[in-house]
Amino acid sequence: MAAAASCPLTTHVLNSADGVPASRLALTLHRLDSDLLLWNLLTVGTTNEDGRCPGLVSRDAFSPGMYKLRFETGSYWQSRGQTSFYPYVEVVFTITDPEQRFHVPLLLSRFSYSTYRGS
Amino acid sequence: MSAHRLQQLKAHILSGSKSAEMAGPSSPLTTHVLNTAMGVPGSNMAISLYRLDPSTAVWSLITTGTTNEDGRCPGLISREMFTSAVYKMHFETAQYWQSMGETSFYPYVEIVFTIDDPSQKFHVPLLLSRFSYSTYRGS
Numbered sequence: 537m538a539a540a541a542s543c544p545l546t547t548h549v550l551n552s553a554d555g556v557p558a559s560r561l562a563l564t565l566h567r568l569d570s571d572l573l574l575w576n577l578l579t580v581g582t583t584n585e586d587g588r589c590p591g592l593v594s595r596d597a598f599s600p601g602m603y604k605l606r607f608e609t610g611s612y613w614q615s616r617g618q619t620s621f622y623p624y625v626e627v628v629f630t631i632t633d634p635e636q637r638f639h640v641p642l643l644l645s646r647f648s649y650s651t652y653r654g655s
Numbered sequence: 656m657s658a659h660r661l662q663q664l665k666a667h668i669l670s671g672s673k674s675a676e677m678a679g680p681s682s683p684l685t686t687h688v689l690n691t692a693m694g695v696p697g698s699n700m701a702i703s704l705y706r707l708d709p710s711t712a713v714w715s716l717i718t719t720g721t722t723n724e725d726g727r728c729p730g731l732i733s734r735e736m737f738t739s740a741v742y743k744m745h746f747e748t749a750q751y752w753q754s755m756g757e758t759s760f761y762p763y764v765e766i767v768f769t770i771d772d773p774s775q776k777f778h779v780p781l782l783l784s785r786f787s788y789s790t791y792r793g794s
Contacts, residue, residue: 602762610769621768621792623741628759630749643789650782650789653760 545596546639546643547605557587561612565592569600575604590595598634605629607642609649620646627651659701659747663722683737684746684770688726692784693736696726699754701747706740714743739774744768746781748788759785760778 545565549558561583566575574585576598606626613620627640639654684704688697700722705714717736720728744766752759765781778793 550781585760619771623769626765626767628762628765648789650787652787654763 542595543590543592544570544595544634544653545603546637547583547589547592548639548641549583549607550643550646551587551645552640552643556582557579557585558612558644559583559585559587560615560644562608563589564606566604566606567599567603571603577634595634599629600634601629602628602630605642607644609642610645612644613646618646623648625649630655658675659742659750660715666727667679681728681734683734683773684731684742686722686728686731687778687780688722688746689780689782690784691702691782696722696724697783698722698724698725698726700751702728703745705743705745706738707743709740717742734773737770739770739773741767741769744779744781746783748783752785757785760780760787762771768792 547563549561549563550556563581563583564577565579566577567579569576570624576643579592581592583589604626606624609625610620610623625644626641627642629638629640631638637655641654643649643650671688685704688700688702688729689695690697701719702722703719705718708713710746718731720731721778722728731777735767746764746766749759749762764781764783766781768777780793782788
């Protein structure tokens with residue numbers, strides 16, 4: 537867990553409709569291979585009870601580039617017996633200075649979502 | 656030639672139904688881009704609408720357009736073309752900020768949504784700053 541504590545990229549998924557962390561939500565992190573214009577899968581994870589997913593990427597692997605966090609939101613609502621407007625949410629962002637810390641949270645309901653760049 | 660410019664040319668060359676201006680006044684699907692950082696509509700932003708073909712898992716381009724001065728893009732799709740499916744709206748957000756001389760965290764924003772009942776009206780707005788965005792299902 538020491539590696540997770542200094543993870544340069546973190547996320548936090550909140551279920552804003554129910555006022556709880558969105559736990560057991562599957563997500564994947566990808567980086568764009570700019571030569572091939574393909575997305576390379578870096579990490580597969582599931583949010584914990586606090587809606588977080590430690591250890592997304594190590595400092596060594598965190599190079600400048602375009603990244604994508606894909607949240608399996610449709611499956612999450614389905615596991616709670618509910619439908620949702622969005623089958624999944626993908627947030628694509630650009631990292632120019634990987635020395636910084638980046639927090640990419642997702643505030644989610646069945647019919648809305650928001651994200652912001654945190655630290 | 657940029658990918659966006661290629662898409663614009665394709666939309667003009669193909670039949671008129673692909674052009675955002677000619678699909679009629681009462682599109683069942685609308686959007687509205689708001690620049691929440693500056694408190695203004697997100698005007699002159701390039702957007703495109705895609706529909707997912709479930710048998711091939713391929714996205715088909717339905718419309719390309721540019722938001723007007725009010726941040727809207729009328730005529731996204733006609734009632735006839737608006738079938739039950741998964742759709743994707745693509746917003747060229749970094750290009751928008753770049754035209755104002757600013758960088759942004761997100762190179763683009765894509766919102767993927769499911770239409771089960773195309774007889775309804777759906778509003779898919781984007782509230783945007785350089786470092787945040789949000790969307791909701793409106794009507």
